[in-house]
Amino acid sequence: MISLWDSCLQEKISELHDDTWSIVIDDTIVENRPARDWHQYISGSFAQFRCSLCRKGWGSKRVQVLFNFHLSTASNLGTIKVRRFKQKCRRCTEAQWEDPNFSVENIDVLVERLVKNIRVKCYRENLGHSNRASVFAGRINGPHETAHCEACHKGVCSQAN
Template sequence: MTNQGWISIFQSKVKQLKMNKRDSWRIEFDDSIEANSLESGWHQYISGAFARFRCSKCNRSWSSGRVQVVFHMRLSSGQGMVKVRRLRQECRQCDEALMEEASFDEEKLEVLLEKLMEKIRIKCYHENLGKKNRHNFDDEDDRSPHESAHCEACSMGPLFKTSTKRFKAW
C-alpha cells in the first residue's frame, strides 16, 4: 500500500475511536525514529506483519512474515500524532543491494492499524481494554522464511531479533 493508503485506513480507524471527538489525529512516516528512543510524552508500539518486497535492481520479489513496524504516538492538547517507521529488507541475490520498502496488502494493514488503535486507547486515553480484547499477531504467514542477514530490523540489534520470533504485541 502507498503512504496515502496508510493515511486513508488510519483516518477510518481514528473515526471509529469512541473517544473525545474533538481530538484530531494524524500519521506521518519518519525513518529517523528508533525503537526505545522516545521523546518525553511519547509512547511506543512495535509490531510486525506480513508484507512483500521487490528488488529495485533485479526486480526479484519475496515475502516476509516478519516485517517490523515502529510506531511512536502521543496526544497533547487534543492533537494526536503517530510517527511510523517501516523497517526494510534487502535482496539476498544482489551485490550491494538496496534496502527496499515493504508493501503491505490492505487486509494486513487493516489488522496492523487496528492493533495500533488499541495501543492508542490504552496509552493515550488510559483505557483498560482487558486481556480478552487484545489481539496478538498470530498468522500463518509468520512462518514464511526470514533471512536476518538481509533485514534492517535484525541489523539493529537484539530488540528486534527477539521480537521477530513471534509477534506478541502485549
C-alpha cells in the same frame, strides 16, 4: 502510500473523543528513544518486497513496524510516526534496503493494533488482550535471514533466530 495508512487510521480512531490524529512515515525513528511524552509500539506483519536491482520479489511474515505516538491534550492533536523496517535482496551483492509493501488488509490489522495501544496509553482504557492476526499471501516457509533484515541490524527485530 501514506493515504492508505491515514484512511485506515481515520476509520478506526474516529470514535476517540474530539481529538484529531495524523500519521506520517518517518524512517529516522528508533526503538527505545521516543521523545519526551511520546509512546512507542512495535508490531510485526506480512509484507512483500521487490529488489530495485534484479526485480526479484519476495514475501516476509516478519516485517517489523515501529510506531511513535503523542497526544497533545492542550490542542487535541495526536501525531503518529511510523517506521517500516526494510529488507535486502539475498541474491544481489550490492542490494539496497527495500521498502515493504503491505496489503490493505495488513495495514488495517497494524492500525487496529496501534489504535488499541493508543486507547490504552493515551486514554487509559482497559481493553483486555486480543489481537487480529496478519494475513499471509502465498507460501512463506523460509528461515528468518538476519543479514537481510534492517530491524535486526537496528536491534529492533523480535523475530531473529
